[in-house]
Amino acid sequence: MPTLKVDKVLVDDAAQALAREAAVAIAEPGTVGDHVKAEMTSDRLATHHFACTAKGYPGWVWSVLLARAPRQRHATICETHLLPTSEALLSPEWLPYAERLAPGDVNAGDVTPYVADDPSLEFGFEATGEEDVDQVAIFELGLGRTRVLSGEGRELAARRWYDGDHGPQAEVAKQAPAACGSCGFLVPMAGVLRQTFGVCASEWSPSDGSVVSLDHGCGAHSEADAPASSPERVEPPVMDDFAVDVST
Template identity: 50%
Template sequence: MAAAVEVARAAAVDVGGDSVGEHLGVRAEPEVDRVATHAFAATLPGYVGWYWAVTVARVSRSKTVTVDEVVLLPGDGALRPPPWVPWEERVRPGDLSPGDLLPPPPPGDPRLVPGYVLSDDPAVEAVAFELGLGRERVLSREGRLLAAERWHESDRGPETPMARNAPAHCGTCGFYLPLAGSLQAAFGVCGNEITDSDGQVVSVEYGCGAHSQVAVETSAVAEPAELVYDDGEEISAD
């Protein structure tokens, strides 16, 4: 079977035509007796590092070699397409443009629960009771925890360089608007138009240099220098 290079090449050319290159070697298939695979370089445009694999076999007590299959396989360092990701999982934050419509979360999404059951969020329950109606689905406890984790790790979280160098936290700032419900203790919205966080969710432990209660020390206003006259010209004592 190792000597059946031309038999294997003929089978590869029958499938790959002129894209079949030099013979790269042969290896025995360890899990099957009397089966080997010949490898030929592939010269197809766009298939760098790929090769034609031709598997041949021999029946017991026979000298005749037959071709089992011919396939194009990636070798070491071959260019490959990225792993397949379903469309609904490929959409990332920031991909949504005006006019785009995304499918609703599938039934059973752990982030959402039916609105007619207890939402475990006091603010949601209070609104539903007051109006006598509610949304079809609301955030579950897991959904709120995922949102909280995402916001905590964002660039408006407590571990960012801006927060670490801030003179005080957002929780003590007059521009801080706390969220309602179970997330109230940890997050709010910035209402200071001077900052780049205006209108965004910030951690109660986030902070920036525009805190409402931090006074900026100003240097004392220098007294006018004493004037000295020399030969009728006014000059400064300094």
């Protein structure tokens, strides 16, 4: 690409002063700093850059584009912008609401956006119109919903549960007297997940009402027992009713 010929009318002191006036006109007072550089953008087009001194915009510059018409001997203002340089402080890339949500963000009254192509879901059982067939399918397969958990969705959930606070690596599980798989309070799950998980139904357990892995555990195991301690007899102190405290 050939080097553009420098147009002296667009880069001289008068042009720089004109560009500064344009930047000052749109900027907050006192935020137009030193002249950084002037560069030819095209034939008879030049851009002047001024440092932005606003506290919230480090690395940004005021950019003013000047033009000169053919045979014209003075510059005119085309555009004025605040632009980032490679060292500029920028805001994070914008993400849609559905992608910004994280587990635990949904509170009372919140509604998550519908995701049509969620890989964790797949289409469920569709009614055939035959009542007996549909009832059996709904009861046996637990379907009857528009979408159900896909294989990928089950794998993600299983990994999340197993690696979480109710899996075998939790501190409470490492100190437990026995595993959940042998506990009478374990309610087995349906389907393939029952091979690894159940639901805790012990009101004394910190996992009550939560999905637990069969090799998780806690001190509220149904078959565990804390060693009984014998009560220690403590003799009451003997009080001397005839003692007199003398104070001076």
